[in-house]
Amino acid sequence: MSADAQNSPTQLQRDLRKERRSYMIGAVVSLVLTLPVFYAAMTGVTGRPLAIGAGLAALLQITVHLHYFLHLRIKGQTREDLHLVVFTLLILILMGGGTVWILFNLSSRM
Amino acid sequence: MPAMTEVPLSNPNEVAVTYNRNAGGADAQRPRVAVSEQPTTASGGHQSRHPGVNLGSRHGKAQETASVDVFGFWVFMMSDAVIFGLLFATFVAMRHSTGSGPQLAPLFDLKSVLIETMTLLASSLTFGLASLSLKYSETMRGLRVWLGITLLLGIVFLGLELHDFKTMIEQGGIPQRSGALSAFWGLVPLHGIHVTFASVWLISLLAQTWRFGLDDTLKVAILRLAVLWHFLDVIWVGIFTVVYVGAYS
Numbered sequence: 598m599s600a601d602a603q604n605s606p607t608q609l610q611r612d613l614r615k616e617r618r619s620y621m622i623g624a625v626v627s628l629v630l631t632l633p634v635f636y637a638a639m640t641g642v643t644g645r646p647l648a649i650g651a652g653l654a655a656l657l658q659i660t661v662h663l664h665y666f667l668h669l670r671i672k673g674q675t676r677e678d679l680h681l682v683v684f685t686l687l688i689l690i691l692m693g694g695g696t697v698w699i700l701f702n703l704s705s706r707m
Numbered sequence: 708m709p710a711m712t713e714v715p716l717s718n719p720n721e722v723a724v725t726y727n728r729n730a731g732g733a734d735a736q737r738p739r740v741a742v743s744e745q746p747t748t749a750s751g752g753h754q755s756r757h758p759g760v761n762l763g764s765r766h767g768k769a770q771e772t773a774s775v776d777v778f779g780f781w782v783f784m785m786s787d788a789v790i791f792g793l794l795f796a797t798f799v800a801m802r803h804s805t806g807s808g809p810q811l812a813p814l815f816d817l818k819s820v821l822i823e824t825m826t827l828l829a830s831s832l833t834f835g836l837a838s839l840s841l842k843y844s845e846t847m848r849g850l851r852v853w854l855g856i857t858l859l860l861g862i863v864f865l866g867l868e869l870h871d872f873k874t875m876i877e878q879g880g881i882p883q884r885s886g887a888l889s890a891f892w893g894l895v896p897l898h899g900i901h902v903t904f905a906s907v908w909l910i911s912l913l914a915q916t917w918r919f920g921l922d923d924t925l926k927v928a929i930l931r932l933a934v935l936w937h938f939l940d941v942i943w944v945g946i947f948t949v950v951y952v953g954a955y956s
Contacts, residue, residue, distance in 0.1 A: 620839070
């Protein structure tokens with residue numbers, strides 16, 4: 598597609614609608630992943646079911662934010678935006694996970 | 708590549724000039740795609756050059772600058788993510804260490820946290836719409852309106868959060884009371900400070916739309932703030948899940 602075709606008024610209109618819809622989808626899905634978690638916590642769901650449910654919802658919602666708001670894609674990027682996220686995740690798993698592991702281990706021996 | 712010909716910018720203080728000067732040096736080594744030859748994906752969309760909204764070839768120089776600057780800002784955001792991640796790890800390890808201090812859950816007001824969450828989510832959406840106005844609109848009106856609403860939502864969020872902090876302090880939930888509270892006050896207000904500075908930055912950018920108009924520097928600055936704003940919403944998802952809802956699990 599040439600630059601002229603990319604920037605024709607009809608094509609721009611179509612792109613705008615597409616991108617706007619993407620933000621709307623992101624917001625609605627985030628809402629769907631947030632409200633039940635709060636509802637559960639407020640109506641007395643506790644313990645492991647709440648922890649697992651809320652954790653899964655949060656991971657999903659973070660993925661939704663990265664996809665629909667920050668536009669990170671698995672394919673079609675000219676720079677390594679996603680690699681950076683994955684590398685940061687690796688560092689966090691090593692450092693954060695390691696911290697939690699060691700401290701809980703210490704705590705259980707005390 | 709004919710598109711690489713550098714046009715001097717009117718404002719010599721612009722960040723973009725730095726990159727122009729480098730264009731013949733190390734910067735030129737990096738494979739760049741000329742505007743006219745921009746690759747397209749199978750669906751006809753543009754290839755993404757950086758996180759957030761990509762301006763597209765219509766914005767010429769600004770999209771060239773954004774491709775470097777916003778990616779650099781994303782690198783910075785990821786280092787910020789490591790800081791937050793470690794504070795999360797500290798909090799998770801410390802959250803039951805209340806000692807003689809109060810338990811965390813009774814100090815929290817979930818309803819207020821829910822409203823804060825909704826406010827921040829709405830502000831992420833409105834900042835997205837501001838970015839789209841920047842990309843597609845010929846005038847600055849939509850951009851200003853959406854940025855204004857975003858700022859308002861940010862301030863509402865901060866007001867609610869400060870009120871929550873005040874309630875906690877009144878109930879004795881101060882940082883020096885217990886390990887769990889120290890970890891809480893290290894993590895959650897740091898996010899609040901981020902939102903505060905992001906709001907100050909937003910005010911400054913809004914003012915610049917009147918002072919300088921929508922020049923390339925301002926366009927790229929708005930794209931960077933958008934990345935920060937969406938990133939802060941991601942951190943908040945972690946905070947309400949791990950800290951607030953987590954206190955009930």
